[in-house]
Amino acid sequence: MTKTLYFRLIKSIAKVLGIKMTKQVFARGVSKFVPLLGGAISGGMTFAMMRPMGNRLIDALEEAHFAYTEESLKADLSDLESLAVDGPRYKA
Numbered sequence: 001m002t003k004t005l006y007f008r009l010i011k012s013i014a015k016v017l018g019i020k021m022t023k024q025v026f027a028r029g030v031s032k033f034v035p036l037l038g039g040a041i042s043g044g045m046t047f048a049m050m051r052p053m054g055n056r057l058i059d060a061l062e063e064a065h066f067a068y069t070e071e072s073l074k075a076d077l078s079d080l081e082s083l084a085v086d087g088p089r090y091k092a
Contacts, residue, residue, distance in 0.1 A: 019025075
């Protein structure tokens with residue numbers, strides 16, 4: 001691990017900042033960075049996969065013609081009001 005380019009680069013940056021970079025310090029830092037990187041990759045993949053499906057849903061809902069008229073709304077509201085006052089129309 002200490003012979004890799006990125007370790008030497010990080011060690012030199014840490015030296016400039018006044019931080020002593022050992023194998024243990026580096027391993028601890030990497031172990032904290034890996035879950036963050038995994039979360040970012042997972043989130044990006046989820047976004048990339050879900051976006052086309054969301055766009056298709058938007059298109060489908062825009063193309064759908066809902067024939068719900070104001071008369072239908074009034075009839076439904078009166079049915080709901082009668083249920084609230086009279087109770088259900090059927091017996092279980």
